[in-house]
Amino acid sequence: MRKNIVAGNWKMNTTVSEGVELAKEVNAALKAAKANCDVVICVPFTHLCPVAAAIDATVLGLGAENCADHKSGAYTGEVSAAMVASTGANYVILGHSERRQYYGETSETLREKVALALENNLKPIFCIGEVLEERENGTFNEVVRCQVEEGLFNLSAEDFGKIVLAYEPVWAIGTGKTATAEQAEDMHAFIRGVIAEKYGKEIADNTSILYGGSCKPSNAAELFAKPNVDGGLIGGAALKCADFMGIVSAF
Ligand code: PGA
Numbered sequence: 001m002r003k004n005i006v007a008g009n010w011k012m013n014t015t016v017s018e019g020v021e022l023a024k025e026v027n028a029a030l031k032a033a034k035a036n037c038d039v040v041i042c043v044p045f046t047h048l049c050p051v052a053a054a055i056d057a058t059v060l061g062l063g064a065e066n067c068a069d070h071k072s073g074a075y076t077g078e079v080s081a082a083m084v085a086s087t088g089a090n091y092v093i094l095g096h097s098e099r100r101q102y103y104g105e106t107s108e109t110l111r112e113k114v115a116l117a118l119e120n121n122l123k124p125i126f127c128i129g130e131v132l133e134e135r136e137n138g139t140f141n142e143v144v145r146c147q148v149e150e151g152l153f154n155l156s157a158e159d160f161g162k163i164v165l166a167y168e169p170v171w172a173i174g175t176g177k178t179a180t181a182e183q184a185e186d187m188h189a190f191i192r193g194v195i196a197e198k199y200g201k202e203i204a205d206n207t208s209i210l211y212g213g214s215c216k217p218s219n220a221a222e223l224f225a226k227p228n229v230d231g232g233l234i235g236g237a238a239l240k241c242a243d244f245m246g247i248v249s250a251f
Pocket of ligand 1: 213235
């Protein structure tokens with residue numbers, strides 16, 4: 001059966017020393033009170049090695065927030081999936097809406113990134129979600145269907161089984177405006193149906209689909225109680241140990 005996961009997305013926040021401190025705090029909190037879900041922190045590239053050294057991988061997973069769409073070579077400033085894996089990380093967020101919006105990531109580049117992540121045994125946390133205009137004009141289901149189909153449906157069933165999905169309505173990210181638990185559940189059930197059409201019910205039932213967008217301790221329990229919501233991808237609230245643990249303990 002699918003796993004429940006709470007994953008932090010630190011985005012472009014904290015210096016290395018601040019990040020190591022935060023990771024240590026989360027690690028200690030998880031040692032003190034065992035979580036009822038998998039817990040992961042996705043951190044800036046610069047933080048991966050020191051954070052990997054500071055945490056216990058048996059209680060806290062580690063991921064990057066992106067990786068390159070090429071294997072290696074003359075791509076100044078890029079960080080490859082192999083480099084990420086060599087730090088000890090085992091997850092990578094791909095296709096976050098901020099990457100799609102500000103850095104022009106397309107489904108085509110994302111297919112390359114997903115393939116390279118999988119080759120290097122990194123588990124992609126693949127993000128999808130509509131913008132406000134699409135929510136309001138009613139095209140949100142089709143937008144998300146397209147993102148899933150274009151980004152992932154080239155994968156074999158075996159490889160698709162390694163993907164974690166994160167539904168993040170763009171209008172809810174960092175805005176304080178959370179999707180209602182019903183809106184999240186409806187979309188997650190829709191996404192699971194899209195997966196079932198392509199890969200069958202068993203694979204669809206085994207896929208973890210996380211919700212992201214202003215998830216916080218006060219709304220996590222209601223969201224996670226929905227049958228198709230298998231956890232959260234947490235931005236702002238992942239930057240304070242107490243808030244992040246408040247979300248983890250919603251399971
Ligand atoms: P937020 O971000 O929790 O700050 O809304 C979520 C995300 O972008 O992954």
